[in-house]
Amino acid sequence: MWWEIEGHLEVRENQLYIAGIEASKLAERYGTPLYIYNGNRIIENFNRVKGAFEAAGVKPRIHYAAKANTHLAVLQLLSRQGAWIDAVSVNEVKIALKAGFPVGRILFTGASVGNADLKGLMQLGVRITIDSFSQMRRMKELGFKGEASIRWNPGEGAGHHEHTITAGKFIKFGIPEHRIEEAFLKAKALGLDIVGLHQHIGSGWLGKDVDVFLETVDKTIAVAEKAEELLGKKLEFVDFGGGPGIPYSKEQKEFPLEKYARGIIKKMKAADLNAEIAVEPGRYIVGDSGILLVEINTVEEKNVPVIGVNSGFNHLIRPAFYGSHHEMVVCNNVGGRNRKSFMVAGNLCESGDVFNESKQELRELPIPEEGDILALLNAGAYGYIMSSNYNSRAKPACILLLNGKEQLMVERQTVDDLLTKEKELEI
Ligand SMILES: Cc1ncc(COP(=O)(O)O)c(C=O)c1O
Numbered sequence: 513m514w515w516e517i518e519g520h521l522e523v524r525e526n527q528l529y530i531a532g533i534e535a536s537k538l539a540e541r542y543g544t545p546l547y548i549y550n551g552n553r554i555i556e557n558f559n560r561v562k563g564a565f566e567a568a569g570v571k572p573r574i575h576y577a578a579k580a581n582t583h584l585a586v587l588q589l590l591s592r593q594g595a596w597i598d599a600v601s602v603n604e605v606k607i608a609l610k611a612g613f614p615v616g617r618i619l620f621t622g623a624s625v626g627n628a629d630l631k632g633l634m635q636l637g638v639r640i641t642i643d644s645f646s647q648m649r650r651m652k653e654l655g656f657k658g659e660a661s662i663r664w665n666p667g668e669g670a671g672h673h674e675h676t677i678t679a680g681k682f683i684k685f686g687i688p689e690h691r692i693e694e695a696f697l698k699a700k701a702l703g704l705d706i707v708g709l710h711q712h713i714g715s716g717w718l719g720k721d722v723d724v725f726l727e728t729v730d731k732t733i734a735v736a737e738k739a740e741e742l743l744g745k746k747l748e749f750v751d752f753g754g755g756p757g758i759p760y761s762k763e764q765k766e767f768p769l770e771k772y773a774r775g776i777i778k779k780m781k782a783a784d785l786n787a788e789i790a791v792e793p794g795r796y797i798v799g800d801s802g803i804l805l806v807e808i809n810t811v812e813e814k815n816v817p818v819i820g821v822n823s824g825f826n827h828l829i830r831p832a833f834y835g836s837h838h839e840m841v842v843c844n845n846v847g848g849r850n851r852k853s854f855m856v857a858g859n860l861c862e863s864g865d866v867f868n869e870s871k872q873e874l875r876e877l878p879i880p881e882e883g884d885i886l887a888l889l890n891a892g893a894y895g896y897i898m899s900s901n902y903n904s905r906a907k908p909a910c911i912l913l914l915n916g917k918e919q920l921m922v923e924r925q926t927v928d929d930l931l932t933k934e935k936e937l938e939i
Contacts, residue, residue: 513846514762515839515889517800520553528843528887531913535805535843539885542909543924544807545823547896549581551589551914553801554892558593561756561793564773570780572773573790575619577754578604580794580893581802585912585921587611590797598754598792602632609636619751619790621663621710623685630654641710641751643686645698652702661708661751662699664692664735666728672716672757673834679713679728686711692735696742706743708787709736712753716795718764725755726775733783740785747787752776754792758799760890761837767796795893802892804828804908805843808884810857816874817854821886824858824865826902828888828895832862835869839889840877848878856886860903896922901930 516522521530528535531550538548558574565572575598576590582604587597588611596617597608608618620633621641627650633640634656641661642648651660665686669679678685687695699706711732713725729752736750756767780789804827810820825832840856842848853874858865867888868875880886899907906925911918 513841517553520550520556520800521803521889523846526844526846526848528841528846530803532916533913533918535803535887536885538911538918539805539807539843542911542920544805544885545827545908546805547802547891547908547910547922548805549583549586549798549802549892549910549912549921551586551801551912554586554589554798555593557797557801558590558595560769561773561791561796564769565777565789567770568774568777570777570789573749573751573788575751575790575792576797577792577794578608579897581798581895581897582607583896583910583921584611585919586798587613589914596790598794599638602629602636605633605636605638619661621712621751621792627654630656634658639707641708642695642699642704645687645691645695648695648699648702648704652704656704659705659707659748660699661710661749662687662692662695662706662739663710663712664695664732665689666711666713666731666735668724668728669713670717670721670724670755671714672836675834676715677713678715679711693738693742696739700743706739707748708751708790709739709747710751710753712792713755715755716757717755717767718757718759719768721755721757722768722772722775725752725772726779729776729779733779733785736787737784747785749788749790750780750785751790751792754794754796756793756796758795758890758893761839797893799893800890802890802895804888804891804895806886806888808880808882808886811880811882817852819854819856819877819880819886820859821856821867822859823908824860824903824905825862826858826860826905827899827908828867828891829898829900830894831867831869832864833898837869838867838891840867840875841887841889842878842880843885843887845878845880845884850879851876852879853877860905901925904930906930
């Protein structure tokens with residue numbers, strides 16, 4: 513199968529294996545819906561990013577974008593590898609600290625950052641990226657004494673969906689191109705200690721997007737040089753954000769990591785800068801490490817052939833929200849020849865609750881039996897972390913496989929968990 517990765521996802525005797533363990537057996541042991549992450553694949557992916565830069569002679573700061581998957585055990589695993597953290601909320605910073613990241617290895621880069629957030633961040637002592645003139649002014653008013661960087665919008669973006677493009681026109685993030693020099697001058701006048709420049713043009717790019725990205729790298733480097741002139745000092749780092757994607761479907765190719773890393777390095781070496789290179793990959797590190805197992809409870813001809821499962825967009829929202837493709841695999845009959853096209857329907861009361869890219873695009877699968885387990889692949893990033901309790905359904909359990917061992921990472925919720933913060937009617 514196109515998605516097989518040796519030692520990670522494999523088909524043996526028509527069964528799906530993850531990290532050498534039969535997926536159906538894990539479903540039996542832990543129940544479904546179940547998120548499974550292969551920790552060794554996470555380490556491998558982290559090392560692939562690091563290796564691509566090191567092969568070109570640079571030790572990068574790899575700020576893992578915690579938003580992709582904020583499980584404590586995943587963060588701890590990445591802390592062990594020497595990762596830094598890109599955090600977008602005070603709670604992400606707190607979780608990263610709990611996971612053992614030193615405060616100096618965390619950079620907060622948020623949007624519409626309010627004073628409550630700023631006070632929280634200042635108490636934690638974390639470095640902050642400035643997203644607006646308003647934020648800069650309020651940081652000064654609140655007495656911010658730490659180090660800061662400035663996020664700018666380099667005018668062009670890329671991403672797998674309109675929602676994930678974060679630079680260009682009609683974008684809420686960062687300081688726009690025509691005001692970036694003003695931003696450095698303002699920060700200097702306010703006495704803020706600016707140590708870095710930040711860009712993030714979007715999430716989930718593949719091949720052709722690297723060229724667009726590298727154009728923004730040129731622009732960012734020019735801005736960094738200008739910033740040093742305006743500030744009268746050298747920058748400590750330039751952060752090029754996240755974005756490298758993974759192939760979710762057969763047609764998509766592997767992300768050209770070498771071209772990406774070499775491109776950044778070549779341009780940085782040619783520049784008049786001594787700044788360290790930072791990048792913020794999230795999806796690339798955890799995306800293909802995780803799968804979601806769901807149980808097939810209905811196989812039936814409705815007005816279309818339907819496979820009903822015990823999960824929905826409350827557990828994996830990417831198909832419903834972005835129209836994203838997630839490969840689906842019948843775990844106990846991966847290559848079955850008796851096939852048919854189905855709507856794979858979730859158990860929520862919404863007609864858009866399907867795991868196909870859309871209601872109209874049916875998915876060809878081996879005809880399953882009720883009780884079979886279906887795996888949704890590439891669910892390690894923006895999966896569990898975007899899940900909800902819609903329809904008062906519990907969030908799934910999550911397990912981690914690492915070095916031939918397995919552990920429960922997140923317990924399955926119960927109805928009591930849904931009620932913990934609820935109050936009885938009192939008035
Ligand atoms: C500031 C910032 N950095 C990094 C990322 C990570 O993106 P990705 O998971 O595509 O690498 C994001 C996500 O959109 C982001 O907003």
